[in-house]
Amino acid sequence: MLTGANIVLVGGDARQLEVIRKLTELDATVLAVGFDGLSTPLDGAVHAELDGQLFEDADALILPAVGTDDDGTVTAVFSDKQLVLEEAYIARLPKHCKVYTGMAKPYLKDLCAKYGIGLVELFERDDVAIYNSIPTAEGAVMMAIQHTDITIHGSTALVLGMGRTGQTLARTLRGMGARVKIGVRRDEHFARAYEMGFEPFYIKDLAAHAGNLDLLFNTIPTMIVTAQIIAQMPSRAVIIDLASKPGGTDFRYAERRGIKALLAPGLPGIVAPKTAGRIMADCLGRLLMEDLRLGREKR
Amino acid sequence: MLTGANIVLVGGDARQLEVIRKLTELDATVLAVGFDGLSTPLDGAVHAELDGQLFEDADALILPAVGTDDDGTVTAVFSDKQLVLEEAYIARLPKHCKVYTGMAKPYLKDLCAKYGIGLVELFERDDVAIYNSIPTAEGAVMMAIQHTDITIHGSTALVLGMGRTGQTLARTLRGMGARVKIGVRRDEHFARAYEMGFEPFYIKDLAAHAGNLDLLFNTIPTMIVTAQIIAQMPSRAVIIDLASKPGGTDFRYAERRGIKALLAPGLPGIVAPKTAGRIMADCLGRLLMEDLRLGREKR
């Protein structure tokens, strides 16, 4: 339980409502900034204004999926006010307080480093990335259904990368009846893909596989679907690029060749905000219980 | 092969392009009415005008998925002209000529009966219905992803009916990681569902299962998701009704209770027109070869 813990939560979207629900369930005191426009009550949390004093007693500061932008602005879909996480606020956080967010831009990283405040990026964690891969895969499936005139069942789908997202996506597509080829670079991923019933190939041989596919899903965050690769692809092919911006596809060339190519960031928050929120909430619940217990012991 | 066969094709959408492609591949002479607005050439078929004479030499008449409406009008998305299949046309068809369509309204059925013309409804065939169940299931999946804030993976999904569509849908949902309960009325469907890893229940016990579900998919073409059932459902539930119009759901009551309920007809043509077209084309190819061979032998 988080009884007695003072948690400040700033900004966010529907996902943060799941976080608030979880933390109040665990009996924490939650002060929520940026939810003034919400039509429903706040499940046991207290509305608060962004104000330096707020930070002085915080045991934890929770920011949304993308913590701040490059200038410190925090997105808040349930508020019209502009929220900026100023340096002064971080400066006032007690030393045992940590900042939790999905991923942090340099602005936030630098501030935390400067003031010796612990920063936890949830999306960097393997477990969170794996849980998030599920809504990501479903978002990719939805796009594939929307943007092709064929079924996924019976199609030949290439998945590039067998990391946390690629493996889930490959399994999902196969569960729907696609023939799944997966591009890997490690021998053990090749072996695991074979065991799981995919058709593995080494990414260095991608060109040899580009000629025969209906769907290409990329999860590798580097330029991998180059003009040379696209040149080999059949014109019916559709590219869905999941890698973080700017993706791994030569979109300009794809357009020139008339091949549909879509960059699809942030799918969990779009297709399954409640699930995505619960993933963050469950992880935060566990981490806070652990961190605050340890913190208390140390103090 | 269909060498020498004279085939008249009237109206339709992208699916009929697959049919035309297939039949010309099989070397038939295809006279296509209602494709004048098409921007690309017609793959070996000949554009024709709707005219009584056209029907005199026809070995087969092919109409779209829904043959005609109640007044004989044939839908043609690639033409601005209104196409009406007049009685006089059917009257001029040679006796060995059959009419092929997805499903026929009474208008068409009556005319064919009156003039002793064979009528083949493709969607009535078990094999076609099973092939079509694949794009139908993917359409249902797409809608579930779009209209919920959770993932299909990990959700509890009820499928009502274990016919041609229900079985495919259940398998697809399970392949994506849902917990699938399936409502049946036959003992052997109960057994098969258990064997396939679903959780079967008897439709008569539906009320007992309505309280715990995230998604309800109906394939039973009769009023089955009644107000009493909807009253038991959690408010987060989403109903996707696939049964032919008017569906099997009390939509009025669902709306009153604030439960999202969607009627989703014609999914194959919407989410995968090319696959849906190929299903029709492949079946038509086989049937025409068989029927015309038999016809010739008899004459």
Place this chain on the structure above:
Amino acid sequence: MLTGANIVLVGGDARQLEVIRKLTELDATVLAVGFDGLSTPLDGAVHAELDGQLFEDADALILPAVGTDDDGTVTAVFSDKQLVLEEAYIARLPKHCKVYTGMAKPYLKDLCAKYGIGLVELFERDDVAIYNSIPTAEGAVMMAIQHTDITIHGSTALVLGMGRTGQTLARTLRGMGARVKIGVRRDEHFARAYEMGFEPFYIKDLAAHAGNLDLLFNTIPTMIVTAQIIAQMPSRAVIIDLASKPGGTDFRYAERRGIKALLAPGLPGIVAPKTAGRIMADCLGRLLMEDLRLGREKR
């Protein structure tokens, strides 16, 4: 419940212990013949001797999986005595009493017909056949693992017949990672097999598929794996024939060609007697409740 029902159970193996357990649970009076050698107590049933009077008050007579042999002998693995179901016994059964067994030989069928006694063959029921297909498939899997030097995963396995056993076996093999080709004769089975991710072919084209396979499983109860087919098969192939005796394989020719071919009858009772017993017990429980209720209403 079966309170007040008088049930005579003659002979059988471990499977009947599950039947006895179920029926006594349902509060029936069970008189069991042929369990005198059992080392454990009989879960609420009463040991009885085979004797004409026993049959006079019977509401139901339960025989084992294979009711009697051609001369009326009933197998009883837990007894040294020879049990013969004499005509005189059947003659003494009350008219409302039915005989329940797995499958009946002509001896039993003729007697029941002669005395107007209802005869229920459980294994003929679709639901029972489907439930039994599960241990059958696992038995076939066990034999394939034992009798090959390769893994099922990655092998090419042919399943002949997509009936109650064939479909389950195909699903099981695919779940283990085999490439499964399935031989069917109906268009709708072809479609369903495609939908389920198998590679269907028409049985009439079997010869064309015999050249490339590791495992062949037959479920078609007629001579289908003929010398001509076996002649095409690679010498590494292993044939596992599940069809009821004498199977559908030319075993003599297979031996001559040095191809391992195994007839594998009665797998459920061998590999999973408890599961097989429960399948019979559950079905009997439901049937008896229904039949005795109806019987009572009629009388």
Place this chain on the structure above:
Amino acid sequence: MLTGANIVLVGGDARQLEVIRKLTELDATVLAVGFDGLSTPLDGAVHAELDGQLFEDADALILPAVGTDDDGTVTAVFSDKQLVLEEAYIARLPKHCKVYTGMAKPYLKDLCAKYGIGLVELFERDDVAIYNSIPTAEGAVMMAIQHTDITIHGSTALVLGMGRTGQTLARTLRGMGARVKIGVRRDEHFARAYEMGFEPFYIKDLAAHAGNLDLLFNTIPTMIVTAQIIAQMPSRAVIIDLASKPGGTDFRYAERRGIKALLAPGLPGIVAPKTAGRIMADCLGRLLMEDLRLGREKR
């Protein structure tokens, strides 16, 4: 290709025949010791006697799955002679020659270290361990079918460890229709197991899960299925321990409690020697091509 390479292969079973086949296919010169009793010819390899000179020109020395025993003896199922890998032999190997085996005992490790000879243990490689997990899982499945009276389908199966073997086994059991609970210790394994449709739990909570299971498969190579755990298990449970000798089960206590517990080492070589041999052969082929090319470049 391995043209010009001199490869000495000593001892082994059917698996090594696949290795010989592969290496001669790659055009290596293979000198095989310990195959004199083989009834079939040696696929392009040459029979040789164990003799110091043999080793002087070797580019690679290949030993069986278990290289030597603690005294240097090499198992050779196709020979009656006793083969001992003497220190003098290793001493005569050229410096660029490496020794390849499945796993090495201290005897072999020490000798290689002493003479500066590279030693490659194939079974330590992730990819080889994953490929081998497939026949291991099938062997475990076979044992479960043989040693229970229920089906795997519908059973509750616990898998301990989600390493290379555990993951494959869990997937295989689920593919057959078991309810699979998997014991892990890492958060990311918990997440991946959830994504794959297993029910994960933390190994530290094993006791809480021991009460409700039919099958327990252990892959953790440490004492994990202790008397305390076994004490909680239902008496019908069967334990199949795959961890390397002495396994992770208190076998003595299991026996006392009358719970069937089986240690099952070396399954790949037992249930699928050909597949197991090909795994070694494919890996050796790739490694030798790489190593000998590098070796040549360096020299």
